[in-house]
Amino acid sequence: MDDMDLKGFSGRVRLFPLPGVVMFPHVVAPLHIFEPRYRRMTADALEGDRLIATVGLTGGDGPTPPVEPVGCLGRIIHHERLADGRYNLLLLGRKRVRLVREILDPDRPYRVAEAVVIEDEPRSAPDGPEARRSLIQSFRQAIGAAAEIDDEFFRLLESAESLGALADIMAHSLPIHGAQKQRLLAEPDVHARVGLLLRWIAEMTPTLPLGRTFPPPFSSN
Incomplete structure (x- = not known):
């Protein structure tokens, strides 16, 4: 798998918490985006590097429940924007990432974190x-x-x-x-x-x- 689409990866990831779902590199998964904050996340990704990091939840509730320290960095390879603003996506898992710390960004309604790519050993x-x-x-x-x-x-x-x-x-x-x-x-x-x-x-x-x-x-x- 070519890593050219990650060449400009900044180390900052848009977090997409998915309860009960674990995504892996090398796998394509369909996603339906309907919450307003994740519609914004998708729009920002499409305007930028097209990268989203899916992460599992470790429990708890509220607007920012705790997430797993390791997630999957995925690239949007196909998208369809629906008339009401929702999105249908195909996300290709690219790399494992370890979250270093979350970043407070008042300009974005979704969560953002610093992350490092984990290569296979x-x-x-x-x-x-x-x-x-x-x-x-x-x-x-x-x-x-x-x-x-x-x-x-x-x-x-x-x-x-x-x-x-x-x-x-x-x-x-x-x-x-x-x-x-x-x-x-x-x-x-x-x-x-x-x-x-x-x-x-x-x-x-x-x-x-x-x-x-x-x-x-x-x-x-």
Whole structure:
């Protein structure tokens, strides 16, 4: 994946808190933007670098509930502005980011933070065909027994540009708990991420409901 669209990244991110949703790099997600503050956020992003950071919530309520320290920096690759000011977006996950501190900006109704990009740490993980085949095979055995699988989805897995990208696509697609997905997002070590995936795939196999179509459809926000 080309990083040219992040070349001018300033280190300041627009925060889009998503309750119960964890987004990963290498994944495209549809979003429906309807709150006025996030309409403004979207308009600002489209006029600027087109970047938005999705972050999970850790609990609490109010106008600024606490968020997870690691989120996903995404780039708007398609947008549709509706007549009433709402937006439909396609957001491509680009990089993990660690939030350093939130910035008070009275000129913006949405939250902004300083953040640093977290790169994958692939040196501890063999990134050859055998490692990828092993992960895909485990995934196929777990899901295939319980679901009708779209062959195109496996072609997507096989075409992933790296073991880290493959792990992220799987992490996004697997029906595991949000806390598990957040742990995978926060883990920069590819070897550790793959190990967690293999363990959780093995644990979930006996409990998967039968007769499902996989992967499940993405939900809008």
